[in-house]
Amino acid sequence: MTPPQCGPEQRLATKRHGKSVLAIVCEPIWCNPHPDRSSAKNITEQWHWGQALETMVKQLSIAKLLLRLARDRRAAAAAEFALVLPLFLVMMCGTLQYGVLFYTWNVALNGARNAARSLAVGKVNAEGAETIMVxxxxxxxxxxxxAEDDIDASATDNVVGSDVTAQITFPSSRATFLPLAPMPANVSATVRMVKEA
Structure with missing residues (x-):
């Protein structure tokens, strides 16, 4: 590409017509106002300096744009909310899941305790204790x-003075609505009491 040449008149006309600052800065470098006094090599060197300056100005423009974006605080709350929302949802779902899981386990434990007590005092037999737990x-x-195929309720009767046992086991997937977080495979509750009658 041949480096352009221009005289003072063209350079002044460029400034008068409101050309961009980039052209005004670069033109005095690669435009040779006296082509008859400079060699072709000197003109080419000046044109290359103009290209380098043009690249520097573009890089400065990009840096200014990035700095302006870094200082811009508009929509900062929306961006922060978008970053926090996934973590908040995971915490919320985990809290609900484990809350329902512990509540279900507590209810199953109370059912096993009632079944063992009834079996220990002789109110029901082993089959009746299993029905109480379910x-x-x-x-x-x-x-x-x-569900009946997944729920395993068992009761063991014994003689007076020995232990009776009531145990119930079921999959943990039935104990919660949102199986998103890691859970044990099964929920189990076991109660032992001394046979009284």
């Missing part, structure tokens, strides 16, 4: 028609 479970555990 009936005590929350509705969301037994709502599925196939």
């Amino acid at each position: 009936d005590a479970l929350p509705a969301w555990v037994t709502a599925d028609p196939d």
